[in-house]
Amino acid sequence: MAQEILSTDPYLARFNAAKAGLPGAGQSWLSELREQAAARFRDLGFPTQRHESWKYTPLKAMKGVSFAPAGGTGQSASLDRVPSLLAPLLPESQSPLRATLVGGAFRPDLSSLDGLPAGAEVEALGALLERDPGVLESWLGRIAAEGGDRGDQPLLALNTALFDDGLVIRLGRNVVLDRPLELTLLGPLGDEATQLHPRILIVLEEGAQATLLEHHFGYGDAPVFHNGVSEIALGANARLTHVKLQSAPASTFHFATTHVTQDRDSVYDSFTLNHGAALSRLETRVKLLGEGADCHLNGAYLLRDRQHGDITTAIDHRVPHCTSKEVVKGALDDRARGVFQGLIRVAPDAQKSDGRMLNKTLLLSDKAEIDTKPELEIFADDVQCAHGATAGEIDHHALFYLRSRGLPEARARSLMVEAFLTETVEELRAEALRPLLLERIRDWLGTRRDDTPGKGEQAV
Template sequence: MRDLPVLSGLLDQGPLALPGGTLPWLSRRRAEAAERFRAHGLPNRRLEAWKYTDLPRALKDREYLPAQRQEPVSLDAVPALIAEAPLARLVFVDGLYRAELSATAGLPEGVRLLSLAQALEREPALLEGRLGALTEGDGGDDPQQSLLALNAALLDDGLVLLVEPGVVVPGRIELVQLGGLSERPVFHCPRHLVVLGAGARATLVERIQGLGPTGSLANAVTEIDLGAGASLVHLRLQEAGAEAVELATTRGSLAADARYEGFSLTLGAALSRHELLFALVGEGAHIALNGAYLLRGTQHGDTTTRIEHRVPNTSASETYKGALDDAARAVFQGMILVERDAQKTDGRMLNKTLLLSDKAEIDSKPELEIYADDVQCAHGATAGEIDADALFYLRSRGLDGRQARALLIEAFLAEAIETLSDEALHVPLLARVRAWLQVASEKQQGASGGEAGR
């Protein structure tokens, strides 16, 4: 493969080297997906959806090894997110499941939680017909979706969460992905599957955290299928290592009266892209898709979303806010599609970004594509510096320049974080924001020679 040499070797190794390699239905899908990826290669800037993110350039001259099972890592415990322990947790290190770090004993009846590799080995019937059902032929012949095909060809492990109809999961389930601990950079393709039956409810906390200096390449795909009246709260906290490349694609389907509440906080990785496509296929379905991003140095963070209203009486709200320092670059591409029969749709989208440096950059492209005539839809985007009047007001009340600036940025981002209905998650997210601002404040103090108020 001309784009990245390691991919050619991985695609040629054959399905037997991967989990579920003896399953005919999975081997067939993998072979077909590998051919599609070979035909298209990595997505590049000539494609509209990738206009602002140059993936081939980011991967140029990088070398990766396939993820391999190692001896237990020297890690006593998984870093806690909040004081309250999760109900259950699956932990993956450099893409591979680690049972000794995981905990699944506290699950109620009607909830299945296991790794993808386990399910393919022990209970493949759970996955046949479900795995890949929402990825539209693993990208089909669309070169913009070639990462879906790459994941389908090489999927190795991931989370499987199946909740039976009517079951309410009484606590948070954590998906923890730890990276940077291998001796050399690794490449892995996680595939996560979340299926909630009618009326089921759950909270999923997904954490991507770099604990070492090694920069891995992850190409993850998540499928989320919510039955009628089901509800999922989904937090995604991305704190990958400074050299990591994090690529993620999420596909979701909401049946009648289903609710999906998603929030992502992006802090890590040299380059990250999270692409989300949700289809509202049942009347009364509602999605809240929100997030925040804080980037510095030369980090590049891309959020690309598409919400499809396919039937009448559905609603969506989407707000992403960010702060960019140094020469960081962010991308926001948002699309709300309202199909012809989707009358009474209510869809709203907003992107706001603070530029803390004259070298920082945001490419914002919110779009509406509406074919129905009885709808309420709106979108907007703003980018700029901190409000000078607000800064002056706070300084007139006794705060120095760095304190006033940090307070305004925190308040700006807190509006997005507070959209999360699980209030216990506000504390760790705001703590991350404050830690990021503390580093920015220290840099500013150093640049000003220690003069308070600069």
């Protein structure tokens, strides 16, 4: 086993002490799943730079910090409202569907789920595990197990061992959510270093459709180790638009792993905006298991000061006639460091696959760094696949042109960066959500450095 920089002992001790009281502890299938995950985490340890997929993202900044379990930290804090990103985008007569987690725990008092159509269920994971855990046996821990095999995943194992709450979203056959669902994950409100391991399960059966806006943010300066896992299963002809905004405070270490399986003719349209946390890694693994499946993994990263942001993806074409497209752009300022790792794998039987990947980065400072590694692994001969990556500074000729027309240098630079990133936002098919993403980008370009919600948010 590779040398560890972080000790697994506190986390394994917590598992041994808490496992009898974790939700669903009386279910043999879940207890076995947790025990296997804890054993795997013990064997693997925390990832180090000796692991190929973690080569560019060291965890040394977390060393020496003792993260306590969330316990009642977030749940007991006084909070009577949470800002909404979707509310300003909807007609006045319509309110968004909302689900809120504070400190990893579902808060029904801060959620609004009235008006769900028949066949749609949105429920706290912990509550469902206590009430009817059998309905989750076919999904929980199974999608992630089938979500990719690119290296080891110790943080996934840690989450599986320790998760105690989260959210379950289930849409039955041909059920369509007529409004977007806003999922807000607010960090703990206490003043001690805290670890969170939320779990999200999304199952869309055949023909179901939904739009999900997932927003991570927080208040305060206490260190937070956020280790979240999402499992998403899309049935035949199902369609999910998934927009994720990671704007956690600068004291946060944010790790999130998303596993997706797609059946025949399903569509997963994803956009991630990563501009928060001191250290972040957003990892997405998709398996295209049914012919005609279509996957879009697009996004942007905006980092400054000494932020470190890692976007790692793997798209696995397992069957013929599937398509995937990935466009990820970033802007790095000061001493920030960005990482992009993307893999498209085409199996031997996946003829007629079409997979494309592009990563572009603007370096706004001579001390900013980008590590980019796009990869293709093709084992079929009748495919169309392409990948590429570029990095560079702002075009000084274009900058001079704008300044010669009377624009101050800072304004001219902001316009050029905004135009560069707007091309990525336009990859999102859900046009109604594009203004929200563009506003967040403009906030960042306006040197907004606080951890409060952006201008477009509305408390409801």
